[in-house]
Amino acid sequence: MGSFPGRLAARAYLRALHLLPPSSRDRYGEEMAAMFEEEWAQTRGLGRLRLVWRTLGDLLTAAFSMRWDRFRDVGGIGGTTGVMEDLHWVRKGLLRRPGFTGVVVLTLTLGVGVNVAIFSFVNGLLLRPLPYGEPARLVQLSETFPxxxxxxxxxxxxxxxxxxxxxxxxxxxxxxxxxxxxxxxxxxxxxxxxxxxxxxxxxxxxxxxxxxxxxxxxxxxxxxxxxxxxxxxxxxxxxxxxxxxxxxxxxxxxxxxxxxxxxxxxxxxxxxxxxxxxxxxxxxxxxxxxxxxxxxxxxxxxxxxxxxxxxxxxxxxxxxxxxxxxGIGATAYPLRYADVPTALAIASLVLLATTSLVMLIACTNVSMMLLARGEERREEMVVRSALGASRGRLARQLLAESTVLAGLGAVGAVALVVMAGRVFPLLLPPEHPFWVHFGLDGRVLGWCLLAAFVSSLAMGLLPAVRVSRAEGKLGPGSGSRVITGQGRFVVGGQVAMASLLVLMAGLSMRALADLRAVDPGFETDGRVAQGLTIPPWEYPDAPDRMIQLSRIMDRLSRLSGVRAVGLGETLPFFEAGDQVAVQAVGSSQASNLVAVLNNIGGDYFGALGIPILRGRSPTPYELREGAAVAVLSQGMAERLWPGENPIGQRIRHSPRGSRNPVVGPDQPALEIVGVAGDVHQDGPGRSVQEQFYLPMGPGAPATSGLVVYFGETTSSQGSLIRDRVAEVNPGLIIFGQMELDEATDWVLWAERQTTLLLAGFALLALTLALTGVFGVVAYRTRRKEREIGVRMALGASRVSIRWSVLADTLFLVVPGLLIGFGGAICVAILARSALPWVPVWDPTTLLGTGALFLIVALLAGLLPAHRATQSDPVRTLA
Amino acid sequence: MSMPHRTFLVLLALEGEPLYGYALRKRVLVLSGGRFELEPGGLYRLIGRLQGEGLVQSVPRPQSDLSGDARRQYYGLTAAGEEALREEAIRLTDLAGRSEVRALAEGRG
Known part of the structure; x- marks a missing residue:
């Protein structure tokens, strides 16, 4: 042991022994140190590394197990005897203060409830076994191209x-x-x-x-x-x-x-x-x-x-x-991954983490309320202690109380989950996998029990340990010392957690607002989209279908107030459109540019307000005849002819349905007549895709989308369109009518739901944390009324006392705010790597949250201080 | 009333002569055929409980210990400890003597 590393290890071991409860350390610490030194002396090299590793694990285990033994020995959990008696005391205690009990149960219901509700969401999406026999053996197959x-x-x-x-x-x-x-x-x-x-x-x-x-x-x-x-x-x-x-x-x-x-x-x-x-x-x-x-x-x-x-x-x-x-390949993956979008899975897990924080805040609030009440109940405790109730027994009773409270909270939570189970499906798009259900099941109930158990420990343990440690010192003031001493951590923790959530919600709302502000590349004002299917079993020939479409467009454009009517095989935000490979004619290298192909008719660009940046849009003649002309999106033109004028150039594309990068030389060449603005086809959050537009020609697909541009919006436009379609042919099938103004909200559906939920939870967390901070600070200051009285009697001015309360309160709240802000910025940086539009630094939300906490804390501190300084010192001291 | 196997091993190790911590660990390891390696924390937790139950006591340092390490503390069995150990030994022997148990063991061996 004489060597330097040996001495160092021995010293470290002595330090580590402080993990053990003091009584065990006093009793066995020296022997254990001697044993460690002996073992150290007998091992060499890597063996010593193993020894250190083993010793660490051993001490950690012992730290818990020895404490558990002691807790049991003081009568902590003394079997079933006395459980009925405990419950009797709990019932008496809770019924005596129905208001207090009500607030605690409500807080827990909300805290545990939102957490379990979100768990039921995660459960419905990710955990429930798929309703097939042996679902683990089912895989989804797909093909790949490099x-x-x-x-x-x-x-x-x-x-x-x-x-x-x-x-x-x-x-x-x-x-x-x-x-x-x-x-x-x-x-x-x-x-x-x-x-x-x-x-x-x-x-x-x-x-x-x-x-x-x-x-x-x-x-x-x-x-x-x-x-x-x-x-x-x-x-x-x-x-x-x-x-x-x-x-x-x-x-x-x-x-x-x-x-x-x-x-x-x-x-x-x-x-x-x-x-x-x-x-x-x-x-x-x-x-x-x-x-x-x-x-x-x-x-x-x-x-x-x-x-x-x-x-x-x-x-x-x-x-x-x-x-x-x-170059074709294939891959297979588990069925669930195919059905649940990754973004949704991640969002649901983020929400689960969020609501776990909400639950923790609710528990600390309740813990503080129990401590404050313990202070009021100290007489009961002193009397029962004097009558022979052991410390362990009293601690157990407090734990029993918090368990009953948590149980009541859990019952409320289950009710909340049942309600949430009805709301969640409304948050999903109508076409979600049929097996997604959010009801109660064994896993959700198990999680609810676990959450209730954790929260009962979180809120009951601190008061219980305090009481069991207090020995005979259950005199006046023992509880307040706890609150003032631990208040700093509680307030700090709550402020940190709540500000983290508020900032995250703020960032997410900001990101959503940014998404909504993204220019989609087309106009939405006064434009109505209308899906239309011409039954192919009644009109098997494409030209016959086109005749129907032309008649409809003709009638619509003759309506008063209609400025343009367009027709597209796919409309932006509604459908992604078919992708094909495209190659510039005359270019030697095989291009693997993949672009969206959209067949258009009528005044598509005018109806959607997509600007023609160069050249022209196809003429009515070209549209009707299906001439070999094309309009490219700006991004696509840039990709094919960077820095050059594409007008007059020619392209070929692979047949529809094939995305194979090889474009055959037998494909017809199309002349480029115009360049149109880029469009976010799949929604503002998705990247702009290369797109090109071809005349629909004399034949029409069975299903297409009409866009009607009215000069101004009136409520009857929707039925006007439907009536004109029915006039032409009542057998046509219309669906999915939507004002384009609403389409942005519709396409940002998932982002909006997540943000709404996040904001709701942040609001809940903020309310809980503000209540908690107010409670702790006010309680702390009230306990100081005596001290304030003494200082007033000794001649301190009111102003100096207010300043000291102010400083004290700031010291309590500011560290928590800083931690919360730091955490939020870390989260934002992480989120940024996935969502580049998320701002890391959002001063409005940051300052607003900080100010709110400070104002509430200062009010909580200054109001009682003000009262104390106004009153007669003699009365305060009495 | 059976006792946990590791308790039995510790009592068995202390039977006959008192031992100090490290020696006790090594003896338990030998007695269990290398299967039970008690870590220090676990060992002293167990000793604490056995002392509390009055089965084990600390005893003066024997003359034979010449190490000079004053921190070594020796433990031995109390009368109650010897009694408990004997009862467990009888219970185990009875059990091991039963034909079903023997048949199982031989069938496997």
Missing amino acids: GLGTMDLALPDFHRWRSETRVFEGIFAFDDERFVLSASDQADFVEGAVVSPGFLSVLRVPLALGRDFSSEEETPGSDRVAILSHRLWESRFGGRSDILGSTVLLDGVERTVVGVAPRGFNFPEVADLWVPLSFRPSAADPENYGFDAIARLREGFALSHARDEGERITAALAADFPGTKT
Whole structure:
């Protein structure tokens, strides 16, 4: 032990022994030090490192376990005897002060309630097992191209994977589809999906009635069958037991009902009916990467096997289609990740952390209230102590009290969670996965119990330890010393936590405001968007559909007050649009520029207020004839011809549905006639994408979007549009009408909800913390009235006393504010890496929060001080 | 009434001659066939409890200790400690003698 490291280690060990409770240290400390030195002397090299590591763990364990032993020995938790008696005292104590009890329970209900409510949100999204058999073995498959990220599967690739797989026991493809269900002269939209046969057996979902699709029903021609959802079966068919074998009219095609899905099953999101995905592998478009695929791993196979197999199969595909599938890859990931957007998952976890802070603030408030009341109850404690109640017993009673209070709070919290369970679905977009539910379940109840337990410890332990340590000194003033002594930490902690939350909420609101202020690249005033579907089963030829559209646009533009009417295959904020690869004609290198292709008609740019920066927009003739001209977005023009004039240049693009970077030379060349302003197609928070516009030509797609630009907004515009459409043809299907003014809010939906919740929680935290700070400071100053009286009697001036109270209060609050601000700025810096528009430094919120806390604290300090200085010192001292 | 295995090992180690902390740890390690390594904190927590229950007491330093380290404290069994140890030993022997237990052990061996 004589060496320097030895002496150092021995000294450090003596220091570390202070972790142990003092009585144990006094008794065994020296022996333990001797033992450590002996062991040190007998080890060498790395062994000593291990010794230090082990010793550290040992001391930490002993620090807790020895204290636990002592607590038990003073009668802390003395088994079940006396529990009834404790409860009796608790009941008496709580009923004697119903107001106090009410405030405490309300505080806890809010604190625990919002936390558990958000947990139920996290639970609903991330923790509840998916309602399939053995969901852990289900994976979502996708294909990848270098530089393009993941995309869905092309049907021939899916077919290949399914026939060659060795790691999956089942695999199916699907796609959302909306059907028109006609029954007894009433036609409605019904959300549905096309699915390949066997999807229910891959998911392991048993049917309520009938059977799954058979593999023969995948062949075009023998696919006239359908499966209904339970709710569609009940709402539209009265739950008829003879539904199987009857026919329904879907998109004008008769299909036989072969099955009814179980109650609550609406895979993938809100589907109410399913029809077979029928195709001929040889005839299906190999470059339409438009189908989701889900597979079930065989027993004993893992995700990595699925990925390996995907690589093997896509390598073969790339070899078979060297022109179009070079570089293709595949990947697989767990089903839940496919269904829950990462941003939403992160937001829900941030909210959970936020509400945990709210809960902590609520608990410290209650803890302080209990301490202050303990002060008032000291006589009861002194008497009971004198009558022979052990310290441990009194401590246990206080813990019992806080446990009962926490229990009552938990009951309130459960009620809050049940209510929240009804509100949460409204916060999600209507098309969320059908399995998302936010009700109570075992996990939520377990979390609620845990939260209640933690909060009862957090609020009861401090008073309990104080009482159990106080020995016979339960005289006057013991509680106030606690409050004044620990008040600094409590106030500091509360101020820190609350200001952190307020600042985060402030930052988030600021970020949202910035997002709303982003110029989307088009005008929104006085513009109404209207979705329109021309039933392709009634108008199978694209030119016939175009005739209908032209008539509608013609009627709309003749309305008084209408300045422009435009038509787009996709409208910004509503749909992302198809992406295709684009290449400049004459450019030798293979470009992998991917851009959004939008077919337009009418006065699209005028109706949306998108500026034409160079050249011109297509002429009516070009639009009608589908001339080989294009208008590029500014960003796209810059990418293809940086610093040059693109007018007159030519481009080619790959066919729709294919994002393959290779553009074939047989694709027609398009002449660039204009450059339009950039548009945030996917919403103001998303980056601007390269986009180009082509004349829709004589043919029209089944579904497109109309934009009508009215000079001024009136309330009847919506019905005007609907009426004109109906005049042209009452059989057309209109949907999703929206004033573009509202579209920004709609597209920023997730950001807005998160910000609203965050702001709500911050407000709650702020209120709780302000109450807590006010309580502690006021209590502290009131306890000092005596001291103030003495100083007044000794000739101190009122002003000097006020200054000292002021300084004292600032000392209490300012460190907490600084910690909170520091934390908030750290969070903002972290957030910035993901959300570049988040400001790190937001002086308004920062100063506002600080000022609010200071004002409340100063009021809490100065009001009692003022009272004390006004009154007669003799009375204060009496 | 059975006792925790580590308590039994500590009492067994102190049976016969008093030991000080480090020696006690090593003896327990040997007695348990290398399976029980008591860390100092755990050891003294246990000794504290056993002292509280009156099974173990501190005893004067034996003549044989020539280390000169005054901090070494020796512990030995009290009469109650010896009694408790014997009871546990009898209980274990009875248990080990039962045919079911033997059959299990032999079946596995």
